[in-house]
Amino acid sequence: MYDLSCADVTKSFGNFTAVRNVSLDIPSGSFFSILGPSGCGKTTLMRMIAGFETPTSGDIRIKGDSVLTLPPNKRNVKMVFQHLALFPMMTVGENIAYGLRCRGESKSDIGPKVARVLDRVGLPGSEDKQIDQLSGGQKQRIAIARCMVLEPDVLLLDEPLGALDLKLREHMKIELKQLQHQFETTFLYITHDQSEALVMSDNVAVMNAGRFEQIGSPKALYDDPSSGFVAGFVGDSNVLSGTLTEVRGDEAQVMLDGGGLILGRVCDASKAGDKVEVFLRPESLRLGAGAEGTMMAGKVESLLFNGASSRVLIRVDDQLIEVADPEQSSSLVKGADAQVRWSADRARIFARRSA
Amino acid sequence: MSRDASRLSLILLFAPFVLWIGLLIILPQVGIGYTSLREKISWNEYSFGLKNYVDFLGEPVYRNTLLRTAWMSILVTALALVMGFPIAYYIAKIARERSRAALFLMCLIPLWVSDLVRAYGWIVLLRETGVISTALVKWGIINQPIEMLYNDMTVIIGLVYTVILFMIVPLVSTLQGMDDALLEAGYNLGGSRLTVLRRIIIPYAMPGIVSGCIITFMLTAGSYLTPILLGGKNSSWFTEQIYNQFITRYNWESGSAFGVALLVFTSFVVWAGLRLTGQSLATTVAKD
Numbered sequence: 001m002y003d004l005s006c007a008d009v010t011k012s013f014g015n016f017t018a019v020r021n022v023s024l025d026i027p028s029g030s031f032f033s034i035l036g037p038s039g040c041g042k043t044t045l046m047r048m049i050a051g052f053e054t055p056t057s058g059d060i061r062i063k064g065d066s067v068l069t070l071p072p073n074k075r076n077v078k079m080v081f082q083h084l085a086l087f088p089m090m091t092v093g094e095n096i097a098y099g100l101r102c103r104g105e106s107k108s109d110i111g112p113k114v115a116r117v118l119d120r121v122g123l124p125g126s127e128d129k130q131i132d133q134l135s136g137g138q139k140q141r142i143a144i145a146r147c148m149v150l151e152p153d154v155l156l157l158d159e160p161l162g163a164l165d166l167k168l169r170e171h172m173k174i175e176l177k178q179l180q181h182q183f184e185t186t187f188l189y190i191t192h193d194q195s196e197a198l199v200m201s202d203n204v205a206v207m208n209a210g211r212f213e214q215i216g217s218p219k220a221l222y223d224d225p226s227s228g229f230v231a232g233f234v235g236d237s238n239v240l241s242g243t244l245t246e247v248r249g250d251e252a253q254v255m256l257d258g259g260g261l262i263l264g265r266v267c268d269a270s271k272a273g274d275k276v277e278v279f280l281r282p283e284s285l286r287l288g289a290g291a292e293g294t295m296m297a298g299k300v301e302s303l304l305f306n307g308a309s310s311r312v313l314i315r316v317d318d319q320l321i322e323v324a325d326p327e328q329s330s331s332l333v334k335g336a337d338a339q340v341r342w343s344a345d346r347a348r349i350f351a352r353r354s355a
Numbered sequence: 356m357s358r359d360a361s362r363l364s365l366i367l368l369f370a371p372f373v374l375w376i377g378l379l380i381i382l383p384q385v386g387i388g389y390t391s392l393r394e395k396i397s398w399n400e401y402s403f404g405l406k407n408y409v410d411f412l413g414e415p416v417y418r419n420t421l422l423r424t425a426w427m428s429i430l431v432t433a434l435a436l437v438m439g440f441p442i443a444y445y446i447a448k449i450a451r452e453r454s455r456a457a458l459f460l461m462c463l464i465p466l467w468v469s470d471l472v473r474a475y476g477w478i479v480l481l482r483e484t485g486v487i488s489t490a491l492v493k494w495g496i497i498n499q500p501i502e503m504l505y506n507d508m509t510v511i512i513g514l515v516y517t518v519i520l521f522m523i524v525p526l527v528s529t530l531q532g533m534d535d536a537l538l539e540a541g542y543n544l545g546g547s548r549l550t551v552l553r554r555i556i557i558p559y560a561m562p563g564i565v566s567g568c569i570i571t572f573m574l575t576a577g578s579y580l581t582p583i584l585l586g587g588k589n590s591s592w593f594t595e596q597i598y599n600q601f602i603t604r605y606n607w608e609s610g611s612a613f614g615v616a617l618l619v620f621t622s623f624v625v626w627a628g629l630r631l632t633g634q635s636l637a638t639t640v641a642k643d
Binding site (some may be wrong): 072304 | 536
């Protein structure tokens with residue numbers, strides 16, 4: 001059984017359709033992310049699950065039962081808000097006890113429960129602290145504790161890391177994943193940051209313009225994107241536009257707009273003569289001479305050092321190509337001639353996106 | 356040089372404030388306090404003592420008028436809060452951005468007309484030959500004209516109407532600062548509408564509630580025109596007693612003592628109100 005299922009959920013505001021025929025099933029205890037650019041409808045979808053919006057059509061089921069007729073305060077899904085929405089006039093302990101008191105639990109039960117959940121999020125004994133005494137990461141953990149103390153069927157997280165600085169965000173990614181393991185609760189996480197989604201999730205749904213483009217494990221999305229949007233949105237890619245000239249089995253030939261013929265693999269229904277885009281991951285490109293696949297010649301434009309994810313920028317005609325160069329191990333210098341190579345099956349070809 | 360300049364600008368900035376506080380608030384109060392302690396022995400002969408206060412406390416009419424004024428002011432404050440809160444909440448949270456300014460302006464419009472004219476407006480409506488009475492007779496709802504002026508109810512209605520804006524403004528500004536996500540979090544964690552109102556909205560709005568209540572209470576207790584015009588001779592408003600002492604009886608000493616008594620007593624009521632509701636000025640009005 002699934003903790004949360006959406007069946008053909010659609011939400012329209014007047015003429016605008018924010019969410020279009022979205023279906024998903026989230027197995028118990030998994031970490032599921034919805035990844036999409038801002039304005040793609042992911043927040044609307046989450047608000048429908050929490051009960052703040054009513055779907056125009058479709059059904060939402062929690063633990064198998066439809067919740068469409070339940071008001072937000074009767075649904076056993078709890079939400080961590082984008083800016084956390086901790087109650088500033090209450091202490092940490094009161095914030096966590098709020099939900100328990102709403103449920104009418106006795107005072108003698110509430111105290112130990114609050115203490116236990118604070119212990120689990122690693123902030124034991126902070127019941128009497130004021131909210132504004134906490135750091136960003138601590139607030140995050142209190143917001144999660146406030147929900148988890150109610151033992152929800154599903155925890156919804158609405159880009160909760162957005163307000164944190166980079167270092168803390170990296171740290172909280174790992175911490176969130178660990179908390180999810182610890183509580184063994186289903187997490188539904190929405191974000192526009194692909195690295196958050198990839199690092200934490202068991203499954204990711206990529207959303208664009210109100211629809212799901214693809215649902216799969218992070219690795220599947222990265223290695224085997226099903227559309228140009230997913231290929232461009234998940235992970236880094238060099239995108240070259242051109243026209244498909246010939247398809248021969250797995251391999252295809254593309255005439256680039258800037259001139260030059262390259263080889264790749266058609267991943268959708270594009271036929272010869274279609275306008276296409278070729279997606280090349282920086283790490284599937286090699287520099288220098290060699291036998292494999294297809295190649296382009298250019299000049300080194302600049303060297304970008306960033307430890308293990310260092311890059312070399314190669315200018316080919318009027319296009320800049322990013323090539324992975326871990327720890328700057330290649331001995332290239334700026335302005336030198338360089339050749340970029342890849343095997344044809346690593347270059348994915350999709351129909352050109354309209355935008 | 357620049358230090359002198361900044362010092363000078365500081366002095367210039369503060370000068371109007373200091374002059375205003377000093378000349379118009381502190382000095383007259385000191386004068387009133389001083390006068391209230393003078394006892395008239397004979398023509399142009401005074402001694403100092405508490406006789407004026409003893410007289411005030413010894414006369415039940417004066418004491419009761421003060422208590423009555425305080426009670427009715429508390430009632431007016433409570434009514435203004437109960438009626439003003441939903442209006443403020445609507446303006447701050449429910450109304451759309453564009454209609455918000457218009458609604459706020461509609462609250463402000465009555466202030467463009469003087470107190471006096473507004474009170475006469477009520478008189479035109481409520482007197483025996485007034486609009487409401489005549490209309491009711493015409494429609495056959497009542498048999499003969501009724502006098503709706505000169506009773507406590509009318510005074511309270513008139514006062515609530517006069518002061519409610521001073522309740523709405525601070526409430527709107529506090530409620531506007533409240534993130535809607537707090538309300539949604541309140542519902543999401545299982546709270547009913549009542550719980551969210553009681554445990555989230557009201558505590559959040561507390562600074563606005565406290566400052567609104569203090570302003571309306573002080574304005575009401577110190578008001579003169581509305582209770583006199585709508586309540587008539589037997590409105591028994593304490594400011595009327597002060598007026599009588601100063602103007603009718605030309606007893607400035609006693610009038611000053613009454614003035615001090617009103618200030619002290621209303622301040623006490625505010626203090627007691629804060630204590631009873633567990634609030635303090637530091638955590639509400641002075642909160643940033």
